[in-house]
Amino acid sequence: MTVRRSAAALATTAVLLGAAAPFAAAPVAVAAPTPSPSVQLPLGLYGTTDPTYDGVWRQSLAFLAQKIEYVTPSKQSVDWLLEQQCDSGAFTSYRDDASVPCDASTVMDTNATAAAVQAFVELGQHRDAADNGADWLKSVQNEDGGWGYNPGSPSDANSTGVVIGALARTGVPINELTTADGSTPYTALQALAIPCDKKDGGAFAYQPGKKGELVANNDASAAATLGLLGRGMAVGDSNAVKDPVCTKGDDLTAEQSAQNGAHYLAATLAASPYLEQPPMPGAEESEPQPDFGNTADTVVALAASGHKDKAAASVEWLEKNSKDWAQQGGPAATAQLIFAAHATAADARDFGGVDLVAQLNATGPAPAVTALPSPTPTGPQPSSGTESEDSGLGLWWLVGLGLFFGAGIGFLLSMRRKKQRP
Known part of the structure; x- marks a missing residue:
């Protein structure tokens, strides 16, 4: 996700300049937008940085989390979205x-649209x-079955x-x-998969290279894994x-x-508990740095595929x-950590000592309702509306429990009345 939103500025610029394909391979990491005095942040928006390239995205991820x-x-915040x-x-x-x-000159964003769709479905609004x-x-949808960052741009795994996750949720x-x-x-995603008998077998490329070569990309691999599972x-x-095994x-x-x-x-x-990203252009650090966002995304992908132990x-x-x-x-980064915690039964309200x-x-307007604490791995877990939980089980369990206690109270009151009769 980090690379996806960091690349938004480059993708939008390419479209505005008339380029059909913003990238031929994995997008280049660029610095995140910073607060700008020329940008008036609207009421209802989450976060304090310039929302030009990620306003809808970060709002949607915040709602999901x-x-x-x-x-x-x-x-107010839902109305803004x-x-x-x-x-x-x-x-x-x-x-x-x-x-x-919006008109023909408006640059549409498939990623922002997909995130907003998922947010509205999960909110039930x-x-x-x-x-x-x-x-x-x-x-x-492109002729190869996939989607690019903007309509008409070549399909990419992310x-x-x-x-796919958004459409599946609807x-x-x-x-x-x-x-x-x-x-x-x-099949669009499978066309970006590296065969098992090749270097980095099982991985996915963001897009094919200029000569059709496929270069493993960790963020694309996590996104493609979730997509092929039909998960949000x-x-x-x-x-x-x-x-997990790699099937040829x-x-x-x-x-x-x-x-x-x-x-x-x-x-x-298994080689390292965290993924790395190359240094950003112009950065003082010349060594690869930990990639927190893509590490969190990979945790979610592994949990969704049945391998949270890994x-x-x-x-x-x-x-x-x-x-x-x-x-x-900001909100999108915090949401990614909440996704990782939720997918692995970690406590998002005490994640390394952080709530x-x-x-x-x-990071946004005060919520309308904060109903329940984070569920524990061992306790009963009421349904949160995500596709991974048994719909209705928590509700009927509570109804049954209520009837049981109601019957018990009625029995005690009946016995008390009998004892009070002359």
């Missing part, structure tokens, strides 16, 4: 003046906005993965999204299963390709080392 931790964002949507159903990265209608966003995403059968030549979103960004805790062959299922990605990611984290050391590392990064990175939920809430 709050919802899985039983926090309902304020009406709703007003960002264009009549077509699409979202841009950020609209400074939402009263100005404005389902019409979520469906309109999903319809727009379907309308801009964009395709996050769009109930769209992903395998039925076929193009004229029979391509699907899954917020996944629930599930028990670990057998070790040309006719793999989406599940097999996802497990290949998990195999690569697990092996990568991410345990990374969760511990994030708990010990991510405090400063999350504070500096991530309170930290996230403080």
Whole structure:
């Protein structure tokens, strides 16, 4: 996710300059936007940095993270996100003046749209906005079955993965999204997979190189793994299963390709509990630096694919080392850590001594409701609305418990009345 949003400025600039393909391989990491005195931050927006390239994205991730931790964002903040949507159903990265209608010159953002769709679905609010966003995403699917960062740009693993997650959450059968030549979103991702018998086998490239070569990209591998599983960004805790394996062959299922990605990611984290990113252009540090965001994304991908045990050391590392990064990175960074905690049954309200939920809430308007504390791995877990939990179980369990206690109280009152009779 970190690379995806860092690349937003480059992608948007390329579109404005008329370039059809902003990237041929993995995007270059650039510095995150910084506060600008010329930008008036709107009421309802989360975060304090310039929202030009990530306003909708960070707002949507904040809502997703709050919802899985039983926090309902304020009406003001939800209304802000709703007003960002264009009549077509699409979202841009950020609209400074939402009263100005979107037109042919407006640069649409598939990633921001997918994130907003997931947020509205999880919130259980404005389902019409979520469906309109999903319809727009379907309308801009590329012929190879995938999606690029902007409509018409070449498909990439990150964009395709996050769009699949959004469409799946709205109930769209992903395998039925076929193009004229029979391509699907899954085959678009599989075309970016590195075969198991090659170097970095199981990994995914962001996009093919100029000569069609595939270069392993950790962020793309995590996004593709989630996409091939048909999962959104917020996944629930599930028990670990057998070790991931890399399956060879040309006719793999989406599940097999996802497990290949998990195999690569697990092996990568086995060598080091955190991923690295190359130094940014102009940075004083010349050595690779820890990549907190992509490490958190990889934790989620491994948990979603049934291998959270392979991410345990990374969760511990994030708990010990991510405090400063999350504070500096703002709502999206804090949300990524909450996703990682939620997917592995860690406590987001005591993550290395930090209450991530309170930290996230403080970056925006006061929430409307903070209903429950973070569920513990051993206690009963009420449904948070994510696709990973058993729908309705918590509700009926509570109803049954209420009836049981109600019957018990009625019995005691009846006995007391009998004893009081002359």
